[in-house]
Amino acid sequence: MTAAPKSRIAEILNHYEGDLLKDWMKQQLTGKAVPTDLMKESELRDQCAEFLRLLREASRGSVTDMVGSEWTELKNLLSDITGSRARQGFTPAETATFVFSFKQPLFDRLRQAYGKDADGLSMDLWNATTLLDNLGLLTTEYHQKGREDVIVRQQRDLMELSTPVVNIWDGVLALPLIGTLDSERTQVVMQNLLQRIVDTGSAIAIIDITGVPIVDTLVAQHLLKTVAAARLMGADCIISGIRPQIAQTIVHLGVDLKDVVTKATLSDALSIAFQRTGYTVRKGGRSESVSSNGTEDGVQTKVASRAGGTQHL
Amino acid sequence: MPLSVTESLALRSSEDVVRMRQWVRARAVGIGFSLVDQTKIVTAASELGRNILEHGGGEGHVYLDLPTHNSKIGIQLTFEDKGPGIADIEQALKDGFTTGGGLGLGLGGARRLVNQFEIASRPGEGTRITITRWKGP
Numbered sequence: 001m002t003a004a005p006k007s008r009i010a011e012i013l014n015h016y017e018g019d020l021l022k023d024w025m026k027q028q029l030t031g032k033a034v035p036t037d038l039m040k041e042s043e044l045r046d047q048c049a050e051f052l053r054l055l056r057e058a059s060r061g062s063v064t065d066m067v068g069s070e071w072t073e074l075k076n077l078l079s080d081i082t083g084s085r086a087r088q089g090f091t092p093a094e095t096a097t098f099v100f101s102f103k104q105p106l107f108d109r110l111r112q113a114y115g116k117d118a119d120g121l122s123m124d125l126w127n128a129t130t131l132l133d134n135l136g137l138l139t140t141e142y143h144q145k146g147r148e149d150v151i152v153r154q155q156r157d158l159m160e161l162s163t164p165v166v167n168i169w170d171g172v173l174a175l176p177l178i179g180t181l182d183s184e185r186t187q188v189v190m191q192n193l194l195q196r197i198v199d200t201g202s203a204i205a206i207i208d209i210t211g212v213p214i215v216d217t218l219v220a221q222h223l224l225k226t227v228a229a230a231r232l233m234g235a236d237c238i239i240s241g242i243r244p245q246i247a248q249t250i251v252h253l254g255v256d257l258k259d260v261v262t263k264a265t266l267s268d269a270l271s272i273a274f275q276r277t278g279y280t281v282r283k284g285g286r287s288e289s290v291s292s293n294g295t296e297d298g299v300q301t302k303v304a305s306r307a308g309g310t311q312h313l
Numbered sequence: 314m315p316l317s318v319t320e321s322l323a324l325r326s327s328e329d330v331v332r333m334r335q336w337v338r339a340r341a342v343g344i345g346f347s348l349v350d351q352t353k354i355v356t357a358a359s360e361l362g363r364n365i366l367e368h369g370g371g372e373g374h375v376y377l378d379l380p381t382h383n384s385k386i387g388i389q390l391t392f393e394d395k396g397p398g399i400a401d402i403e404q405a406l407k408d409g410f411t412t413g414g415g416l417g418l419g420l421g422g423a424r425r426l427v428n429q430f431e432i433a434s435r436p437g438e439g440t441r442i443t444i445t446r447w448k449g450p
Contacts, residue, residue, distance in 0.1 A: 180331050214359060245353075
């Protein structure tokens with residue numbers, strides 16, 4: 001058996017680096033591969049030149065696999081290019097095309113080099129296409145990775161955004177919870193609430209779970225812990241916004257909320273809070289108590305008009 | 314019939330549990346479950362999904378079927394893991410029993426939230442739990 005013929009890709013990259021760069025640039029600028037409105041030609045030239053340089057160095061080893069450490073720098077460059085292009089508004093396909101568009105210039109040179117040696121040519125065309133395909137796919141992977149990073153960051157932002165503690169009345173805090181309560185978020189919620197209890201000296205905190213889609217045992221446990229911690233600090237919690245389907249589910253789960261004051265709506269909870277803190281709210285000139293049904297709208301209007309600021313802690 | 318195709322989802326992180334809940338809810342809405350029935354099956358799924366993460370070796374799969382029985386349609390979910398298994402199923406189903414610091418209501422609670430509940434487990438081999446909730450009258 002004869003040894004596999006040696007690939008001439010490295011040799012070609014070495015010899016024709018300048019020509020390849022020229023051809024490749026022409027290829028990209030005449031084709032539709034590069035939206036020239038998104039990046040300058042000089043920037044593209046720098047990226048291409050750097051890519052060629054690193055590819056030349058990396059291909060001194062083996063061009064058939066990209067596992068060696070000599071490929072690290074090229075991969076890092078692609079990662080950087082992908083990142084900057086994603087920010088410039090390139091699609092993943094456009095970024096991958098940056099790599100794929102190098103095929104034609106490289107293939108042309110290979111054809112020249114091999115002349116009539118069809119076996120050698122087809123071998124190296126295969127090597128080249130595999131190599132560039134892999135590099136192109138890598139940019140897609142980096143693109144995806146970039147998106148995932150964005151998602152993680154947004155999740156973190158959302159976590160802070162969605163846990164505002166509102167001072168709705170003198171001595172009464174409200175915490176409207178929205179969305180899924182996982183452990184991490186609940187931690188943030190709990191800390192915010194406890195801190196605000198200290199800051200405002202509030203005696204009552206209303207935790208409203210209208211916006212929480214389901215209450216399973218983990219959510220229930222988080223709520224109970226929050227209530228217990230608040231109680232240790234001298235504040236009573238009222239859990240409001242318990243919808244019928246949630247109430248039924250909690251009963252079936254067997255979660256014991258006996259020690260917690262619960263209400264169906266936030267306004268019910270507010271009425272209790274007013275009673276406990278000794279406030280009565282009147283509508284217009286008449287004197288009616290907060291808890292009577294007829295004044296509920298009046299209460300809400302007044303509360304809204306004097307509401308304290310929302311804080312993101 | 315597209316309804317009879319089993320779908321599956323891998324459970325590896327708490328994000329997967331959230332995704333599973335949305336998935337189960339979407340299917341429940343799709344076959345016309347009432348809000349209460351939706352909430353019950355989704356809550357039960359949430360308990361069992363989280364059990365896999367906490368006690369089932371950290372990863373597993375959930376399979377979803379939409380079986381029909383006596384012209385009633387339902388949702389059937391099968392949770393499988395290859396974790397340490399449950400040595401004493403009776404005890405695990407008892408309210409208040411926990412090995413993980415939770416409330417100890419998950420397994421028993423999930424059983425009460427559905428119409429059918431089957432559990433098979435062997436120490437060292439893993440656990441399989443199948444729950445079914447039929448569409449209410």
